[in-house]
Structure formats: C-alpha cells, structure tokens
Amino acid sequence: MTAKLNRPQSIKLYKDMVTIRAFEEEVRKMFSAGLAPGLVHLYSGQEAVGVGTCATLDKDDYIASHHRGHGHCIAKGSDITRLFAEIIGRRPGYSLGRGGSMHIHDPETGNLGTNGIVGGSVPLATGAALSAKLRGTGQVAISFFGDGVLNQGILFESLNMAALWSLPVVFVCENNGYGEFTEIDDVTAGRPYTKRGAAFDIPADKYDGMDVLVVYDAVSKAVERARKGKGPSFLIFDTYRYSGHSVGDKQEYKDEKERQLWEARDPIQKMAKLMVKMKLATKNDLKKMDEEINSTVVAAAKVAKKMPVPGADDLARHVYAP
Amino acid sequence: MPPDSSANIQSDRNITLKAAVLEAMFEEMKCDENVVLIGEDVGAAGGVFKQTEGLFETFGADRVIDTPISESAIFGLSVGAAMAGSRPIVEVMFGDFLTLVMDQLVNQAAKVHYMSAGGFNVPLVLRTGIGIGGSLGPQHSQSLHSWLAHIPGLKVVMPSSAADAKGLFKAAVRDNNPVIFMEDRMTYNLKEHVPTGEKIIPLASAAVKRKGVEVTIFAISRAVHTALAAAEILLEEKNISTEVVDLRTLAPLDVETIVSSVRKTGRAIVLDGGYKSFGITGEIAATIGELVFDYLDAPVMRLAAPDIPVPYSPSLESLMVPSVDQVVAKVSTMFGDSV
Structure with a gap:
C-alpha cells in the first residue's frame, strides 16, 4: 500500500491508532484512580493490527474480539464515550455497564463482542461467516485472537470447518509474545506457528504487526479472497503489548532490552515518520492531530465519568430475549 | 415439500415422538429459510436414529449441514451464526457430549443477549438425546438437564409425548433464545395422536x-x-x-x-x-x-x-x-x- 498511500487514508490510519493509544492511556488513569472496578487489558503497542485490519472492512462486516479488545471496538467505529462508560460500569455503556471491558458488543458496527474466554470468540466469527455465506450477504468476518489461542482446541475445530466450507472468515492472530505472564514460545510446540493454519490448507503467513500498512495489505488480500468465496486465511502478526497482561501487572518477567527494541518499532511513530517522508503530513500537522485527539479523548472520558451507574431495575433486564 | 420426503410421517396421525419432531423441523424449515439444521450425520445419513430423515433431500446441503465430530465448534459456530441472523437447529448426538459444548453454551450463548444489552439475540435450538436404556454405558446415558437449567439465559425443554414434542419444538425454533431440547431416547418410538396444522405449545407451560x-x-x-x-x-x-x-x-x-x-x-x-x-x-x-x-x-x-x-x-x-x-x-x- 505504501506506494499508493494517499493523504486521507494515511490520516485515517494514523488518527485511529493515536485515538486508541490515547484512549488506553485514559483507561489506565481511570483504573489507577479506582474508577474502573474490574480488570482492564490495554491494547497499547498493538494498534497497527486492529486499525490495519478494520480499515479493510465495511461497516456491516463482522469482527469478534478478545479480552484485549478496546482497540478493535474503536477501529471498527464504536463510540469512545460509550466505551469509557462501559469500562467504568456506567449505564450509557454498551452493556449498560453490566459487561465491562471484556464484554462489549456493538451490533451497529458488526462487533460480536470482546470476550473473556481465551479462544471463545473464534467460533463466533466463524459462525457469523457461515451465516453470511448461507444468506448470501457478501459479508466477511474477522476473528481476532491472541497467541494464547494457538493452544486452544476450539481454534482447530473452527479452522477445519472454515476451510472445509470455504467460509468468508479471516483469522487474525496477534502474537504479542506473552500469554498472561508466560512467554508463548515456552509453552508452544510446532514452529512456525503458521503451520497451524497451513495444516488445513488455509493460506497462512506471518507479518510485522507493528506496521499498519503491512497489516492493511495482508488483511486486504485475505478479505478480498474471502469475499470472492475462496475461503479463510490465517495471518499471524508479530506485535507487542506495552502494558502487561492487565493494568497493575509490573511485568517483571520482561527483559528491559526486549521492551526497548519493540518500543523502537512503535507503530504510531513508524507511520508518522513515513507520512512526513512521503509528504502526506508535516510534523506540525501530526502534532496538531495528536493534540486534537488527546483533547477529544480526555473530554469523552470526562463525560463518561459523570454518567450515571446502572440502577437496580437494570439488573435483570435482557436475561432472555422477548 | 415433495411428497416422497414425508413418507416417514404416518398419515393416520398416530405418530411417534421422533416423527413428530421431524415433522416440526420440516414445517419450521419450510416457513423460515433462516432455519438450518447442523450436526453430525444429520444430512445424507438422516441421523443415527433416523431422526432427521428426508430433510437433506428436501432442503439440500446448505440448509442441512453435516459436520465433523467437533461438538464445541459446531455449537460455537451456531452461536455466531445465530448472532448474525440465522436460526440454527444444532444436533448434539448424545446429551453426554454437552460437556464438550459447555464453554460456548454457558459463557457465550447464555450471556450474549444480556452482555449486549439486548443488541444481539441467539435464536437457536440445541437438540440432544438423553436417558438410560440400551446398555450405552456411563458416557452415553446421562441426563444432565439440571446443569443447564441452572444457567440463566438458557431454556430447557423436555417433552414426554409426540404431540407435546411437536408443539414445543416449533415454539423452541421460534424462540429468540438458546433453547436446549432434550428427548429421552426411550420415548422416541412412543406414538400418540398429533393434530395437523399449527399447534404451538408455549414454553414454560406445564x-x-x-x-x-x-x-x-x-x-x-x-x-x-x-x-x-x-x-x-x-x-x-x-x-x-x-x-x-x-x-x-x-x-x-x-x-x-x-x-x-x-x-x-x-x-x-x-x-x-x-x-x-x-x-x-x-x-x-x-x-x-x-x-x-x-x-x-x-x-x-x-x-x-x-x-x-x-x-x-x-x-x-x-x-x-x-x-x-x-x-x-x-x-x-x-x-x-x-x-
């Protein structure tokens, strides 16, 4: 995409990544201030994967996310004030404040939900793809999952059926190197991990997940293939989570050098440098955008903090559908 | 439906529970094209107990979907499909195999409507055979309905007779929630008069x-x-x-x-x-x-x-x-x- 990159596209990708980074910084502050009552898992560092992927999709395409899912919600177009509200348990949130960070669903943007079960959302995306195929809608589904899912059985069951029935689903593995506090390489056999997709004759490859344009290109091809009825793809993006498993994790298991190496590959800085180099924006333009986004995000957080908590009459709503 | 596909539905209207549920599936699949049947051996083979016979011939491979033996993902895919607008009937051959489905059933299907504040529904029926008889042994004879009835968000239906089974099954397919429909295999061949036409029996009615x-x-x-x-x-x-x-x-x-x-x-x-x-x-x-x-x-x-x-x-x-x-x-x- 680099060669053809135009100004509006590049700005959209850049802004979405900056928005996610700023959003997660506010979430961290909310958590530290005791406003977020539960667990939060931040997406900082992995922005290129969510943004590059969702930029290839139409609004009615599906995504199914995981426990580190705020970035996916934002990239797919959810409202950041309502996201903040959900994370701090307020009524205007996507689940009336009853789901929290790991249980955010947004039908308007085709978001089948962040998910608290590692691997739990993989069949949901695959099933939405099955439905899209049966109904002939032309929609595709993205299954976002972390490296931990490489060792969950449900992934293999889903890959098999996706391949067997040529379902319009793209499996997007975000390999941030760690499952909770354990290095993925310490607990995973079968290198390279792309073999897991290839075993089912699914086109499978590994990419730099710190480069939003690389992600965009790889997912674009996979989405196009899916839309044409040619079936699933299995993409692994190498990336890094800056902030530990959840907020509060001191990350003593990480090597300082490793952290510095990854931070030097920061996806937002990378994109900024490229945009300046290609004269798509000046440093000053980018600085202005950063400031605007920051103040928008901070303002949204401020609004969310004033939102009401759910009332007792919200407790038992939606247990069953009418 | 073509006349031959309903050959297994007796005309004297004294029909078995198995035939009554099959008849309900025919009718519901006929009136709503989003209703699909998915499971092991449900298609060309017509079901291991012949409980889905004729559906594949009538509705084709896109509506009657044979699957690998992957209970967890069969059900998980069905949950995703239901969220996207399909209305799957998922067959899990033996109730004992619900253990393999538990995450998708308990953590996903049962909670999606609540977690999405009503934004998504999961309209599906999980049909499974239960009960003791025929020397199937410890892993094919359990009746685990109490586990499921314990989970908010799930509905659990267990008919005793043919007419009830048909009316309850039709209600289950039309329900917008995950409904577990459990038939005791020892009741499959019990016959009784089943009225023709639309007779829906509301769930939650003893x-x-x-x-x-x-x-x-x-x-x-x-x-x-x-x-x-x-x-x-x-x-x-x-x-x-x-x-x-x-x-x-x-x-x-x-x-x-x-x-x-x-x-x-x-x-x-x-x-x-x-x-x-x-x-x-x-x-x-x-x-x-x-x-x-x-x-x-x-x-x-x-x-x-x-x-x-x-x-x-x-x-x-x-x-x-x-x-x-x-x-x-x-x-x-x-x-x-x-x-």
Missing part, C-alpha cells in the same frame, strides 16, 4: 396429564410415563387419587401450575430420570416448601436416578431408572403405608 385430588406426581420427559402408570395402580390398588403434572420445560419453570396442583392435593412427589443430588427434584421440592408449605399434609418426596455412573449390564442399568413399583411404594408411604 401440563396436567392426569387429574387427581390426593397427591401430585411432578415429572418430566420419560418419567411422566412412569408416573402415569403408577397413578393407575395407586387408584386401583390403594384407592389413591393421583394427579400427574408434566413440567415439559424446566427453564423457565411453570411455578404457577406446580403450586396450584399442590394447593389442591396437599401431597407432592417429584420424579426425575436425572441424578437426585443437586438436581431438579430438590429444586421443585424446595419451591413447593417455600410457596405452599401450609398446604402440605406430608413431606415432599423425591425419586430420581441414584448418584452412580450409569452401568452397562442390563441387570444393573435397570436399577438406575425409578420404576413404577418404586413410585407406588413411595406414594403409599405418604398415606401412612409402611413398605
């Missing part, structure tokens, strides 16, 4: 299958037939007038019918093919105790499968199923008979 005034037997699925046989003997041999209430659905439970029967008879016994400990017999006994204790002339009694894995040898297997004699004896003690 049925009084026999009227009586001195004691109520609450039962579900196959146990209803045990209760009815016992009621006949109790009348003939002990002159005890027994009411039999078929719960039909466990979740939601028709509490109103339960308490109004106890108000009338003053005695209750709960009969179930599942395990006794922490099972539905305890739940219903406790409900009666909480709501209509003052009407009781005797403690609420329970009869269920003993807390033992279901053994293989017929000599032992038969001891796992509460018998008509056991029901008669237990009810008799509630009237002062020593056994």
Whole structure:
C-alpha cells in the first residue's frame, strides 16, 4: 500500500491508532484512580493490527474480539464515550455497564463482542461467516485472537470447518509474545506457528504487526479472497503489548532490552515518520492531530465519568430475549 | 415439500415422538429459510436414529449441514451464526457430549443477549438425546438437564409425548433464545395422536396429564410415563387419587401450575430420570416448601436416578431408572403405608 498511500487514508490510519493509544492511556488513569472496578487489558503497542485490519472492512462486516479488545471496538467505529462508560460500569455503556471491558458488543458496527474466554470468540466469527455465506450477504468476518489461542482446541475445530466450507472468515492472530505472564514460545510446540493454519490448507503467513500498512495489505488480500468465496486465511502478526497482561501487572518477567527494541518499532511513530517522508503530513500537522485527539479523548472520558451507574431495575433486564 | 420426503410421517396421525419432531423441523424449515439444521450425520445419513430423515433431500446441503465430530465448534459456530441472523437447529448426538459444548453454551450463548444489552439475540435450538436404556454405558446415558437449567439465559425443554414434542419444538425454533431440547431416547418410538396444522405449545407451560385430588406426581420427559402408570395402580390398588403434572420445560419453570396442583392435593412427589443430588427434584421440592408449605399434609418426596455412573449390564442399568413399583411404594408411604 505504501506506494499508493494517499493523504486521507494515511490520516485515517494514523488518527485511529493515536485515538486508541490515547484512549488506553485514559483507561489506565481511570483504573489507577479506582474508577474502573474490574480488570482492564490495554491494547497499547498493538494498534497497527486492529486499525490495519478494520480499515479493510465495511461497516456491516463482522469482527469478534478478545479480552484485549478496546482497540478493535474503536477501529471498527464504536463510540469512545460509550466505551469509557462501559469500562467504568456506567449505564450509557454498551452493556449498560453490566459487561465491562471484556464484554462489549456493538451490533451497529458488526462487533460480536470482546470476550473473556481465551479462544471463545473464534467460533463466533466463524459462525457469523457461515451465516453470511448461507444468506448470501457478501459479508466477511474477522476473528481476532491472541497467541494464547494457538493452544486452544476450539481454534482447530473452527479452522477445519472454515476451510472445509470455504467460509468468508479471516483469522487474525496477534502474537504479542506473552500469554498472561508466560512467554508463548515456552509453552508452544510446532514452529512456525503458521503451520497451524497451513495444516488445513488455509493460506497462512506471518507479518510485522507493528506496521499498519503491512497489516492493511495482508488483511486486504485475505478479505478480498474471502469475499470472492475462496475461503479463510490465517495471518499471524508479530506485535507487542506495552502494558502487561492487565493494568497493575509490573511485568517483571520482561527483559528491559526486549521492551526497548519493540518500543523502537512503535507503530504510531513508524507511520508518522513515513507520512512526513512521503509528504502526506508535516510534523506540525501530526502534532496538531495528536493534540486534537488527546483533547477529544480526555473530554469523552470526562463525560463518561459523570454518567450515571446502572440502577437496580437494570439488573435483570435482557436475561432472555422477548 | 415433495411428497416422497414425508413418507416417514404416518398419515393416520398416530405418530411417534421422533416423527413428530421431524415433522416440526420440516414445517419450521419450510416457513423460515433462516432455519438450518447442523450436526453430525444429520444430512445424507438422516441421523443415527433416523431422526432427521428426508430433510437433506428436501432442503439440500446448505440448509442441512453435516459436520465433523467437533461438538464445541459446531455449537460455537451456531452461536455466531445465530448472532448474525440465522436460526440454527444444532444436533448434539448424545446429551453426554454437552460437556464438550459447555464453554460456548454457558459463557457465550447464555450471556450474549444480556452482555449486549439486548443488541444481539441467539435464536437457536440445541437438540440432544438423553436417558438410560440400551446398555450405552456411563458416557452415553446421562441426563444432565439440571446443569443447564441452572444457567440463566438458557431454556430447557423436555417433552414426554409426540404431540407435546411437536408443539414445543416449533415454539423452541421460534424462540429468540438458546433453547436446549432434550428427548429421552426411550420415548422416541412412543406414538400418540398429533393434530395437523399449527399447534404451538408455549414454553414454560406445564401440563396436567392426569387429574387427581390426593397427591401430585411432578415429572418430566420419560418419567411422566412412569408416573402415569403408577397413578393407575395407586387408584386401583390403594384407592389413591393421583394427579400427574408434566413440567415439559424446566427453564423457565411453570411455578404457577406446580403450586396450584399442590394447593389442591396437599401431597407432592417429584420424579426425575436425572441424578437426585443437586438436581431438579430438590429444586421443585424446595419451591413447593417455600410457596405452599401450609398446604402440605406430608413431606415432599423425591425419586430420581441414584448418584452412580450409569452401568452397562442390563441387570444393573435397570436399577438406575425409578420404576413404577418404586413410585407406588413411595406414594403409599405418604398415606401412612409402611413398605
């Protein structure tokens, strides 16, 4: 995409990544201030994967996310004030404040939900793809999952059926190197991990997940293939989570050098440098955008903090559908 | 549907429970193209018990989908498909295999509507065969309905007869929630008159299958037939007038019918093919105790499968199923008979 990159596209990708980074910084502050009552898992560092992927999709395409899912919600177009509200348990949130960070669903943007079960959302995306195929809608589904899912059985069951029935689903593995506090390489056999997709004759490859344009290109091809009825793809993006498993994790298991190496590959800085180099924006333009986004995000957080908590009459709503 | 595809549906309208559910599937698939059947051997093979025969020929491979043996993802895919607008009927061959489906059932399907604040529905039916009989052994004979009825967001339906099965199945397919439809395999071939046409039986409606005034037997699925046989003997041999209430659905439970029967008879016994400990017999006994204790002339009694894995040898297997004699004896003690 680099060669053809135009100004509006590049700005959209850049802004979405900056928005996610700023959003997660506010979430961290909310958590530290005791406003977020539960667990939060931040997406900082992995922005290129969510943004590059969702930029290839139409609004009615599906995504199914995981426990580190705020970035996916934002990239797919959810409202950041309502996201903040959900994370701090307020009524205007996507689940009336009853789901929290790991249980955010947004039908308007085709978001089948962040998910608290590692691997739990993989069949949901695959099933939405099955439905899209049966109904002939032309929609595709993205299954976002972390490296931990490489060792969950449900992934293999889903890959098999996706391949067997040529379902319009793209499996997007975000390999941030760690499952909770354990290095993925310490607990995973079968290198390279792309073999897991290839075993089912699914086109499978590994990419730099710190480069939003690389992600965009790889997912674009996979989405196009899916839309044409040619079936699933299995993409692994190498990336890094800056902030530990959840907020509060001191990350003593990480090597300082490793952290510095990854931070030097920061996806937002990378994109900024490229945009300046290609004269798509000046440093000053980018600085202005950063400031605007920051103040928008901070303002949204401020609004969310004033939102009401759910009332007792919200407790038992939606247990069953009418 | 082409005439030959309904050859297995008898025309005299006395049809088996298995045929009645098949008929319900034909009708529901015909009237809503979003209804699809998915599972192991449900397509070309027509089901391992011939319970889906003819559907594949009528509706084709896009609507009747044969799957690999991957219960967890079969069900998980169905949840995703339901969220996206399909209305899957998922078959899990044996109720014992629900253990493989539990994450997708309990953590995903049951909670999606709640977690999305009503934004997504999960309209699907999980159909599975349960029950003891035929020496299928410890891993193919369990009745785990109590596990499922424990989970908010799931509905659990267990018909005892052909007409009920058809009407309840149609209601289950039209319901916008995940509904677990459990048929005891020992009831598959029980015949009765099933009316033609649209007869939907609302979920959460128990049925009084026999009227009586001195004691109520609450039962579900196959146990209803045990209760009815016992009621006949109790009348003939002990002159005890027994009411039999078929719960039909466990979740939601028709509490109103339960308490109004106890108000009338003053005695209750709960009969179930599942395990006794922490099972539905305890739940219903406790409900009666909480709501209509003052009407009781005797403690609420329970009869269920003993807390033992279901053994293989017929000599032992038969001891796992509460018998008509056991029901008669237990009810008799509630009237002062020593056994």
